[in-house]
Each structure stands twice: as C-alpha cells, then as structure tokens.
Amino acid sequence: MTDASVSESGHRLKPLTPAMLRELSARSNLKGAVRSLCHFGVIVLVGAMIWKITSSYVVLWALPLVAVQGYLVAFLFMAVHETAHKTAFRSRGLNLAVGYLSGFIIGLPYEYYCLFHWDHHRYTQDPDKDPELIVGVKPKSDTQLAIAYSGVLQVAGRLWLMLGHAVTGKVTVPWIPENKRAVIVTEARVYAGSYVALVGLSLWFSSALLLWIWIVPLIIGQFFLRPYLYAEHTGCERTRSAFENTRTTYTGAIIKWLTWNMPYHVEHHAYPSIPFHALPKLNEIVDGEILYRGRGYIRTTRETWAWFRRQRQDG
Numbered sequence: 332m333t334d335a336s337v338s339e340s341g342h343r344l345k346p347l348t349p350a351m352l353r354e355l356s357a358r359s360n361l362k363g364a365v366r367s368l369c370h371f372g373v374i375v376l377v378g379a380m381i382w383k384i385t386s387s388y389v390v391l392w393a394l395p396l397v398a399v400q401g402y403l404v405a406f407l408f409m410a411v412h413e414t415a416h417k418t419a420f421r422s423r424g425l426n427l428a429v430g431y432l433s434g435f436i437i438g439l440p441y442e443y444y445c446l447f448h449w450d451h452h453r454y455t456q457d458p459d460k461d462p463e464l465i466v467g468v469k470p471k472s473d474t475q476l477a478i479a480y481s482g483v484l485q486v487a488g489r490l491w492l493m494l495g496h497a498v499t500g501k502v503t504v505p506w507i508p509e510n511k512r513a514v515i516v517t518e519a520r521v522y523a524g525s526y527v528a529l530v531g532l533s534l535w536f537s538s539a540l541l542l543w544i545w546i547v548p549l550i551i552g553q554f555f556l557r558p559y560l561y562a563e564h565t566g567c568e569r570t571r572s573a574f575e576n577t578r579t580t581y582t583g584a585i586i587k588w589l590t591w592n593m594p595y596h597v598e599h600h601a602y603p604s605i606p607f608h609a610l611p612k613l614n615e616i617v618d619g620e621i622l623y624r625g626r627g628y629i630r631t632t633r634e635t636w637a638w639f640r641r642q643r644q645d646g
Contacts, residue, residue, distance in 0.1 A: 347602070347616065355602070355609040362608045363420035366591060367410060367429050374403045378544035385543050397548050402589065404545065405482075405552025407433040409591040415445045418606035419591075435525065437549060438490050440518045443507070450506040452603060456569045456576040462506045463564070476639055480561070480632075482553025497523040558632040563596045566638035567623050573600035579614070580625030587611075597621045 347355070377400045384393040413419040414430030427441075434441035447462050454460035468484060470476035478484060496502055496519035502512040533541050568575040579597040587594055595610040598617060605613055625631035 351616070352602070352604075355605045355613055357609070358418055358421040358606050359608065360420045360422050360425060362606075363413075363425065363429075366588075366607070367419070370403070370407065370410065370589075374400065374407075377403060381544050382540055385539070390543065393543065397543060398551055400544060400548035401551030401553075402555050403552075404436060404548045405556040406589045407437050408439065408556060409589070409593055411437065411439055411441060411444055412448065412593065413591050413607050415441070415448050416603055416606075418604065435522060436545070438486060438493075438522075440493055440515070440522055442511075442518045443493070443496075443515050446507050446511060446515075452600065455571075455573070455600060456564060456567065458569070462504075465505075470639060471643060473640070476636065476643075479639075480554075480557055480636070482557030483550065485557065486550070486553055493519045494523060496520075558635070559590065559628060561635045562625055562628060562631045563593075565635040573597055574617075574620050575622050576600075578623035578625050578631070579621050580628060580631050582625075582627055586628070594625075597623070 377396055381393045381396045381400060384396065410419065410429055410433040414426040414433070417423060417426045419429060420426050430441045430445075434444060450460065450462050454462075456464070458464050466488065468475070468479040470479050492504075496516050500516050502515050507515055529541060533539070562578055562580050564577055567578055570576050574597055577597045577600045580594040582594050591607040592610040593599060593607070595614050598605070598610050598613045601617065602613060625634070
C-alpha cells in the first residue's frame with residue numbers, strides 16, 4: 332500500500348511534500364488508545380445497561396439500547412480496518428491486540444482480513460481482482476438488493492467461510508497466498524472453537540447475556556454498517572486513481588468518531604500510511620482533487636441504491 336502523487340491514469344493528485352507526509356504519517360499510541368478505550372468503553376457501558384434492563388424488565392424495554400449497541404459493535408469493523416494497516420498505534424503489539432479482539436467480536440478473523448484488505452487496496456475497483464467486488468452480492472431484484480443492504484448475507488458468508496477453513500483445513504480464495512494458508516486455518520479454528528465455548532458456557536449457565544449485548548446487536552448493526560461500506564466505492568470509476576475510484580462522504584462529528592474518520596475514504600486510499608487521526612487535516616490539503624463526494628449517508632445511500640438498480644437494468 333504505497334503513497335503516490337500521480338495515478339496510473341495520469342490523474343494529477345495534489346502532492347504532499349516528503350516533510351508533510353512524514354508529519355501526517357506519525358502514529359500515536361495515545362490517540363489510538365483513547366479512541367479504542369472510548370469505543371470499547373461505550374460498548375461495555377451500553378451492554379451493562381441492556382443487561383440491567385433485561386434482568387429487571389421485559390426485553391422490549393431494552394430494544395432501543397440494543398439498536399445503539401448494534402451500531403457500536405458493528406463499527407468495531409473500523410478498529411479492525413485501522414489496525415490491519417498498523418496505523419491505529421505506533422506499537423505493532425497494540426495494533427495486533429486491538430485488531431484480534433475487535434475481529435473476534437464482529438466475527439471477522441483478523442489475519443484473514445489483513446490479506447483480504449491488502450488486495451482490496453492493490454486492486455481497488457478491479458472486478459477481476461478486488462476481493463470486495465469478487466465476493467460482493469449481485470442482486471437481481473429489489474428484494475435481493477434490500478437483503479444485501481441488510482448485511483446479513485455478508486456476515487453469514489464470512490462465518491461460513493471461516494467454518495470451512497476450520498473444518499476442511501483448506502483455503503482456496505485467491506487473495507490468500509500459499510505461505511499464509513496454514514495461519515488462516517489455525518486462526519479459523521481458534522475463532523470457531525472460542526465461539527463454541529462461549530455458546531456452551533451460555534447454555535450451561537442458562538444465560539442470555541451474550542445474546543442481547545453481543546449477538547443480536549451485531550446482527551442489527553449490519554443495517555448501519557453495510558450502507559456505510561457501500562458508500563466507499565459504489566458508483567465510482569474503475570480506474571487506478573484513488574481520487575476517482577473512491578468516495579469521501581461528508582458527515583457529522585459523531586459518525587466520523589464512530590468510523591475512525593474513514594468517511595475520508597479517498598484520503599485513506601490515496602495515502603494509506605496516514606493514520607485515522609490525521610485524515611481530517613489531509614482532507615484540507617487534497618479536498619479539491621476529490622471527484623466523488625457524498626453529502627451525508629442518507630443521501631449517499633439513495634445514490635448507491637440507485638446505482639445498483641441501474642446496473643441490474645442495464646444487464
């Protein structure tokens with residue numbers, strides 16, 4: 332994942348001097364720790380409130396908090412993403428620790444995702460090589476499109492793939508190199524075994540704790556996460572320029588906090604070595620070069636939905 336000032340298509344990017352790039356690329360254990368601890372802390376707090384309510388009253392009263400928890404848990408994907416780039420912290424060990432924990436919580440094996448995401452950056456918007464496009468849904472009706480936007484199929488698909496790796500001991504997807512396949516199998520077996528153990532403990536203690544503070548929120552959270560992810564590249568150009576094949580979506584401070592500043596997605600793809608906390612400053616420098624601009628996620632979701640429908644109608 333390299334930083335470049337000129338794309339293969341010849342599109343001129345607004346350059347960063349070496350000094351500017353070094354300054355913006357500085358990683359911080361403190362900033363990574365604050366963001367991580369706040370994110371996990373809010374999840375623990377909301378989870379405790381859900382458990383208190385469900386223990387004292389009927390589950391119905393906790394459903395609004397379950398939805399909030401869903402948003403918080405699902406967007407731990409952003410912690411996985413940032414630590415996959417090893418930019419959340421200066422310390423490699425902290426990147427790995429937060430990455431493994433976050434990946435386990437959202438059912439996304441960390442080592443697998445790192446390799447998946449590496450190829451996504453190498454081949455962004457290449458329909459034959461970008462893993463996001465290869466595994467992406469191709470809806471043939473509005474019903475299938477709605478299911479795709481729910482994110483349920485994507486979560487089920489990655490859990491099924493992980494289970495396949497764990498049971499068969501084989502990895503055949505093209506973005507996992509031969510020398511990494513044993514690692515992916517071991518990781519899948521650790522994840523699957525841990526999930527089975529947690530289910531067993533829940534049944535042993537006749538406890539629905541994990542159901543209401545983790546599993547149900549994770550499913551609900553996909554309804555928020557998937558439209559956000561579709562906004563990143565859907566409808567953008569199929570070129571090598573990050574300023575043409577990616578969208579930056581301008582949104583509010585709370586959303587930017589929850590997403591670790593990844594709405595600045597053009598900036599991230601153009602300069603992936605720059606950590607999350609420096610992306611707003613980078614945006615100020617390269618804003619004029621951005622081709623695709625989302626104006627909030629509600630409006631952008633309408634646009635991406637319409638794009639999928641046009642693609643289906645055009646054959």
